[in-house]
Amino acid sequence: MKNDSKPTPPANPSSEKIVVVGAHTILGALLIDSLEDDLSILEYYVIDLHPPTRRLYKKATFIQVDLIAPGADAVLAEELTKIAASILVHCALKNNPSLIWVYAHELEVIGTLNLVHAAKAAEVKKFILCSSTAVYGASAKHPNYLTESTPLAKNSEAHFVRDKVDAEKQVTQLLEDAPQMAVVILRFCLILGPRSDNYFTELFRRGVVPTLLGYDPLMQFIHETDALDALRIATFGDHRGTFNIIGRGVIPLSYALRNAGKVGIPLPSFIAYPAIQLLWNMQMVSVPGKLLDFFRYLWVADGEKAKKVLGFESKKTSKETFLEFAKSKFIDSNHTQNSDPTPSETASL
Amino acid sequence: MTSKQKNVHAFRKSKSSKVQRPRGETEAGLYQLGEDLDKFHQDPNRFDFKQIESIAKDFFSLLKKELGRNLVAADGSFVGRLQKIRKAFQANEVDDYGMDRDFELAIKPFFDFVYSKYFRVSVQGIENIPDTGRCLLVSNHSGVIPIDGAMLKVAIMNGHPAKRELRFLVDDFVFHFPFMGTLMNRIGGVRACPENAERLLNAGEIVSVFPEGIKGISKLFKDRYKLERFGRGGVVRLAMKTKSPIAPVAVIGAEEIYPLIFKSHILARPLGLPFIPITPLFPLLGPLGAMPLPTKWTIHFGKCISYENATAQDLNDGILINKETESLRQTIQQMVKDGLEKRKSVFGV
DSSP states (O other), X not given: OGGGTOOSSOSSOOOOOEEEEOSSSHHHHHHHHHHHHOTTOOOEEEEESSXXXXXOOSSEEEEEOOTTSTTHHHHHHHHHHHHTOOEEEEOOSOSSOOSSHHHHHIIIIIHHHHHHHHHHHTTOSEEEEEEEGGGGOOBTTSOSSBOTTSOOOTTOSOHHHHHHHHHHHHHHHHHHHOTTSEEEEEEEOEEESTTOOSXXXXXXXXXXXXXXXXXXXXXXXXXXXXXXXXXXXXXXXXXXXXXXXXXXXXEEHHHHHHHTTOEEEEEOHHHHHHHHHHHHHTTOSSXXXXXXXXXXXXXXXXXXXXXXXXXXXXXXXXXXXXXXXXXXIIOOHHHHHHXXXXXXXXXXX | OOHHHHHHHHHHHHHHHTTTSOOOHHHHHXXXXXXXXXXXXXXXXXXXXXXXXXXXXXXXXXXXXXXXXXXXXXXXXXXXXXXXXXXXXXXXXXXXXXXXXHHHHHHHHHHHIIIXXXXXXXXXXXXXXXXXXXXXXXXXXXXXXXXXXXXXXXXXXXXXXXXXXXXXXXXXXXXXXXXXXXXXXXXXXXXXXXXXXXXXXXXXXXXXXXXXXXXXXXXXXXXXXXXXXXXXXXXXXHHHHHTOOEEEEEEESGGGSSOOOEEESTTTGGGTOSOEEXXXXXXXXXXXXXXXXXOOOEEEEOOOBOOTTXXXXXXXXXXXXXXXXXXXXXXXXXXXXXXXXXXXXXXXX
């Protein structure tokens, strides 16, 4: 860590009051860890229902607010005004589709609405929303690379996607209502890493993975350290706008499965959709049937804008990220022999 | 003597009579078949349809023989061959657009066979295609199953001195279907949309476009070699925007592989297909009728048309773009006409 070079008071401590909403999503957890380790940060605030418990957060002030409670916006506004918050990082959108979709909808849409109201009332300088590239939806009509201006899948059948689109809409409303506020929306692709926990990593917990017969979409992954880098650039830099935060390159799903030593069970799509939905209702798979489009069609995003404007480019490619993830979590030595990696792959492991 | 025996006899005769030609058995057989089919083309009414079935059966045995030779493993064993096929279908490394070069090389023998033996493609003016940098190939489109795109790709890969990779734009509906979309994607096809084409051209790739689209491949036999409307001028606009030269291409021979006498839209709708083709052989002979007729192909590459001087103003000038598109269509139509005049027979030499 950086502790060895400068132990006590840094030269120019940041005067920004950073508020992180959602300490238990991967991005929120990564951000508060990095803020805790950052010597230029003297204090920061965390808003969640439960305090973060992963380690001892000495600089954090925990504010317990239920985002979906009636009148939460007033409580939030009061708290934000009290601490004179300047940067609000909203990481509370869910990583995973939820069976209790009503709660997920309340949290993502109404929770974001409450936060937006509070930020406006407390005159926060910057509002950062951590969204997902899933908002574009997956479709056979997509171009190979989706830019930030691509229309969002607001009519998607999956609540997981539709709620995120709604949440983004609440935040973009801020552009009109509070033009002085810097609004940043970061759309992350699938985040993989030692701490990642999303519907995609869940799939890899089992030996066999259902796939769709005849479809092998290109997938895109970002490593959690890269994702954190992008989030830090957005937090501390002077930027506004919407950015896709993605890892370089793509890998086909079949390649991913093979290298993780998993056996794909190809199901014809007319069987797969209802079957997976049934299994989802029984909580035996991590993906609802409506989200299977993401394992069927393209939803690869273009990171050119983030590279140009934010100066962010992922250090690891999608392939490296996936191989590292597969190695660290699920692969065992037997499978490495079967999957027969080339020398270059072995080097990157 | 039955028609089948007669045909086998014809094969033997052709082998002995055309010794002076340095050709393999397969090719000589095809030439003989070509002459037979020429007779059909000249006078369909007097043709014995039963003979076609036996001809097609012979085709299959030839094809099987040819493919067996190409796919046989080094040790010649059945298991080895299966493994080779299996390995070829597993993507290992794809580029940013999903093209897998290993897979492409694995299935190339099949396309080489179709290219050099089945359709006996001859190429003219390949030197007009630049060795480096972007280029847009615009061609006439035909043949129900768009094999002309694949043949164009093989022509550039085999015939061009720089052995360039051709990217082609594939219509949307293909990506809805299992296997087809993935297959197209792995051999260098991307969905036909301005975003993809622009991105590929800006990356200095060589891209082929069939502006006739579905209208082109669903041309009836009586309308063969009459070029349809070229979309809405997207091709010229694309060339102007990316400042890429357009190489007009005329594919002669492809429009006769399926003599389409009727197309059914009603039957096609439940399958999600644009149309169901009805030819003299399909669906009468079942899958056998789906075999394309072995016409002799010629691909003419015209001189590149430069759009270097196009200004931003021209891009908004719909009338100019329409004019340019129409003149491009006329150029290709003229090339097709010239090619047809030079051609002596449809199936033969």
